[in-house]
Amino acid sequence: MDLDETDRRLLNALQRQGRLSNAELSEKVNLSPSACHRRVQRLEKDGFISGYVALVNPRKVDRKTIVFVEITLRAQADDVLDAFEKSVARIPDVLECHLMAGQADYLLKVVAEDAEDFARIHRRYLASLPGVQGMQSSFALRTVRQTTALPV
Incomplete structure (x- = not known):
């Protein structure tokens, strides 16, 4: 599957803020919420998005x-x-x-x-x-x- 410009905008937005709600994400990339949800599901299914994580501050857990x-x-x-x-x-x-x-x-x-x-x-x-x-x-x-x- 090739990525189009909308897919790239979705990936960029999610890489920077993985906890965006679908409504917030759809607004950021100028898509309807339903189209945004379908595209994100497709990106996950096709392996472009392999997971979601919390990035832990290493200094806060004494791993500096x-x-x-x-x-x-x-x-x-x-x-x-x-x-x-x-x-x-x-x-x-x-x-x-x-x-x-x-x-x-x-x-x-x-x-x-x-x-x-x-x-x-x-x-x-x-x-x-x-x-x-x-x-x-x-x-x-x-x-x-x-x-x-x-x-x-």
Whole structure:
């Protein structure tokens, strides 16, 4: 399914304010409430909208430290990659895990209370990940830009 300009306006509005009522959304994108509701349902059904979430302020839940961890594996065999991915998916402090091209095999985005908490996460989880040959951690000093809104 191709997106038309109205679909794009709907997606942009919902990415910025996911709790808009159908009436508010329809007014924002200049559609009747019934047409707006049908289009949003179609966007959900077709997988353009994969879910709705509340974005929690990490500082309010004492997770103000962000660490990017580059991981290099011993081998690139499917069983090694699968074992690593299954294990990393069970670590609650890992927000993102990306298979990479380049120097590192994986890039993780980890949240922690502080450096001491990251040391705990490292000892308890990261150091025991299967197939790891090397690990390089970089602490974010400040977040300059962060968004969940995709350009559509």
